[in-house]
Amino acid sequence: MNSRHTAIEFLRSKSSVSVLIIGGGINGAGVFRDLALQGIDVLLVDKADFSSGTSAATSHMAHGGLRYLENGDFSLVREAIRERNLLIENAPHYVHPLPTTIPIFKWYSGLLNAPLKFLGLINKTVERGAFLIKIGLSLYDSFTRSTETVPRHSFMSKSESLSQFPLLNPNVICTATYYDASILAPERVCIELICDALEMGNHAQAANYVSAFGTSGEAVTLRDELTGETYTVKPKLVVNASGPWMDQVNRSLKQDTALVSGSKGSHIVIDNQQIRTAIGDHEFFFENDDGRIVLICPIADKILVGTSELVCDDPNHVCCTPEEIDYFIAMIMKMFPQANVSKDQIVFSFSGVRPLVFSKSSDRGNVSRDHRVFLLTPGNGIDYPIYTLAGGKWTTFRSLAEKVTDQTLHALGRIRQYSTSNLSIGGGKDYPKNIEEEKLFLDNIVLEMGLDPQRIKELFDRYGTRAASVASFIFKEIEDNDSCLDNHVGYSRGEIVFLTRCEYVFRLEDLILRRTLLAMLGDISVGLIVELSYVVGDELGWSENTRKQEIDNVISVLAHKHGVKLS
Numbered sequence: 400m401n402s403r404h405t406a407i408e409f410l411r412s413k414s415s416v417s418v419l420i421i422g423g424g425i426n427g428a429g430v431f432r433d434l435a436l437q438g439i440d441v442l443l444v445d446k447a448d449f450s451s452g453t454s455a456a457t458s459h460m461a462h463g464g465l466r467y468l469e470n471g472d473f474s475l476v477r478e479a480i481r482e483r484n485l486l487i488e489n490a491p492h493y494v495h496p497l498p499t500t501i502p503i504f505k506w507y508s509g510l511l512n513a514p515l516k517f518l519g520l521i522n523k524t525v526e527r528g529a530f531l532i533k534i535g536l537s538l539y540d541s542f543t544r545s546t547e548t549v550p551r552h553s554f555m556s557k558s559e560s561l562s563q564f565p566l567l568n569p570n571v572i573c574t575a576t577y578y579d580a581s582i583l584a585p586e587r588v589c590i591e592l593i594c595d596a597l598e599m600g601n602h603a604q605a606a607n608y609v610s611a612f613g614t615s616g617e618a619v620t621l622r623d624e625l626t627g628e629t630y631t632v633k634p635k636l637v638v639n640a641s642g643p644w645m646d647q648v649n650r651s652l653k654q655d656t657a658l659v660s661g662s663k664g665s666h667i668v669i670d671n672q673q674i675r676t677a678i679g680d681h682e683f684f685f686e687n688d689d690g691r692i693v694l695i696c697p698i699a700d701k702i703l704v705g706t707s708e709l710v711c712d713d714p715n716h717v718c719c720t721p722e723e724i725d726y727f728i729a730m731i732m733k734m735f736p737q738a739n740v741s742k743d744q745i746v747f748s749f750s751g752v753r754p755l756v757f758s759k760s761s762d763r764g765n766v767s768r769d770h771r772v773f774l775l776t777p778g779n780g781i782d783y784p785i786y787t788l789a790g791g792k793w794t795t796f797r798s799l800a801e802k803v804t805d806q807t808l809h810a811l812g813r814i815r816q817y818s819t820s821n822l823s824i825g826g827g828k829d830y831p832k833n834i835e836e837e838k839l840f841l842d843n844i845v846l847e848m849g850l851d852p853q854r855i856k857e858l859f860d861r862y863g864t865r866a867a868s869v870a871s872f873i874f875k876e877i878e879d880n881d882s883c884l885d886n887h888v889g890y891s892r893g894e895i896v897f898l899t900r901c902e903y904v905f906r907l908e909d910l911i912l913r914r915t916l917l918a919m920l921g922d923i924s925v926g927l928i929v930e931l932s933y934v935v936g937d938e939l940g941w942s943e944n945t946r947k948q949e950i951d952n953v954i955s956v957l958a959h960k961h962g963v964k965l966s
């Protein structure tokens with residue numbers, strides 16, 4: 400398989416490429432896969448790890464954006480719902496239909512304000528009542544009428560609601576439940592897209608920890624952030640997919656742009672079994688006292704709570720502040736007043752900056768989430784065009800990538816060969832359609848590799864059909880019997896070696912924060928970090944000094960960026 404080493408060799412030996420993509424978040428990865436599929440020679444670089452920017456900070460939802468209906472963003476909602484449905488089909492190992500419940504406290508409120516807001520006559524929302532929510536949900540369902548990917552919305556009376564959700568605020572007058580989708584591991588979808596592209600051939604190359612930092616006019620200067628080595632590459636065109644860093648990247652390419660308005664949002668992950676049991680498999684999606692739409696959502700055996708919306712123009716050092724934590728705890732108490740919630744139940748927190756299309760409004764919540772592609776034509780000190788991607792949602796990455804790829808193909812004088820609409824992602828390929836097919840798939844691997852059936856099932860639950868590659872790797876490459884980690888019986892040494900060798904792990908934090916959910920779900924300890932540092936370090940040839948530095952780094956990142964204090 401291709402790897403970072405191959406990409407670095409490519410950079411050392413070759414000086415030109417058709418398309419250089421700067422930024423390996425979900426949008427850069429989506430464009431990379433689409434261009435690779437069309438046979439275009441393409442290089443993807445990210446200054447840090449893939450999916451370590453905004454794409455690591457989402458609410459884990461593939462959604463149409465119910466609330467954008469009020470802003471009149473109908474085409475965005477229609478597109479996002481279509482993409483949500485495609486994701487459920489193409490990445491069934493990570494994206495699942497999610498019953499989403501709205502607790503309602505008023506019958507008629509918002510009926511007047513919503514149309515005025517839609518007409519742009521006011522900018523303020525008031526609490527949405529049952530009738531307004533009914534109108535919104537009917538419209539939302541109408542966008543997905545032709546497919547039956549998710550069920551339609553329904554309402555429950557006060558007594559039905561309180562019987563299903565006994566901890567719910569008793570002032571509720573009814574609840575409405577509609578469907579969106581949850582994405583268990585957005586960062587894994589991103590790396591699997593990149594791996595899929597690499598499997599399409601050597602014309603696609605990708606390297607994390609390589610930053611774009613300058614231009615000579617015809618070439619872009621890149622730096623290996625792990626070694627300091629620099630390279631120049633002459634692209635026919637550049638795709639700037641650097642999210643909230645897009646203006647900084649353009650400036651480094653001598654283009655002074657002001658395309659982005661940053662909007663910071665945070666989440667916390669809480670270990671509270673009382674609420675986790677109370678919400679079942681439902682997300683609670685509701686309006687907080689300040690009018691913001693917020694969520695309390697199941698994620699594995701924990702709950703995810705978010706999100707805030709604050710003006711932020713520096714995406715480099717964001718983290719969840721004590722004020723945001725107070726805000727989240729208060730909103731949980733508003734919805735589940737009888738629950739025992741406290742800050743010491745927080746196992747993880749994370750923040751990111753939405754790269755919204757530039758707006759003068761300081762109310763980031765009302766800035767459209769629609770995406771745009773800005774074309775900077777050659778001239779002004781550069782010989783190549785730059786396509787800069789702004790706005791958008793994680794959910795719509797595929798359609799955005801399709802648009803950018805079409806524009807890119809046009810500029811290169813090529814035509815689209817294949818569509819990505821029905822292209823499965825990573826372990827979503829040949830995914831079993833029912834329990835019988837799943838059993839057959841698992842039995843075949845057990846038979847072929849002689850591994851423990853329970854272990855194979857664990858791998859399947861974690862990686863979908865990619866479990867076959869993980870199992871085959873362990874079978875062929877791990878000479879001694881593969882053993883469970885001492886500090887986490889759910890993972891084996893061979894699996895960690897697979898992730899390191901095949902999924903671009905170069906820092907300990909890549910593994911702990913993005914290839915696995917270990918940190919996010921609060922499953923991390925100093926003992927586990929040390930154990931993983933030996934497995935990853937042996938694979939990457941770390942010196943004892945590097946290994947210790949990696950341990951210190953990951954402990955510091957966990958403490959300062961994710962509020963995880965390890966003793």
Ligand SMILES: Cc1cc2nc3c(=O)[nH]c(=O)nc-3n(C[C@H](O)[C@H](O)[C@H](O)COP(=O)(O)OP(=O)(O)OC[C@H]3O[C@@H](n4cnc5c(N)ncnc54)[C@H](O)[C@@H]3O)c2cc1C
Pocket residue numbers: 421422423424425426427444445446447448449450451452453454455456457458459460461462609610611612640641642643644648662663664665706707750751752753754790791792793794795
């Ligand atoms: C709090 C929050 C919640 C959200 N929830 C959802 C949700 O539930 N569903 C949804 O659909 N959307 C959601 N979004 C929106 C979604 O996360 C973003 O639209 C999407 O992740 C943007 O991806 P991106 O690839 O454009 O940017 P990023 O993921 O930020 O990727 C940009 C990459 O560029 C790299 N880079 C920067 N500078 C350079 C350089 N000089 N050289 C090389 N690389 C560079 C960075 O390291 C980074 O990895 C949410 C956003 C936030 C902040």
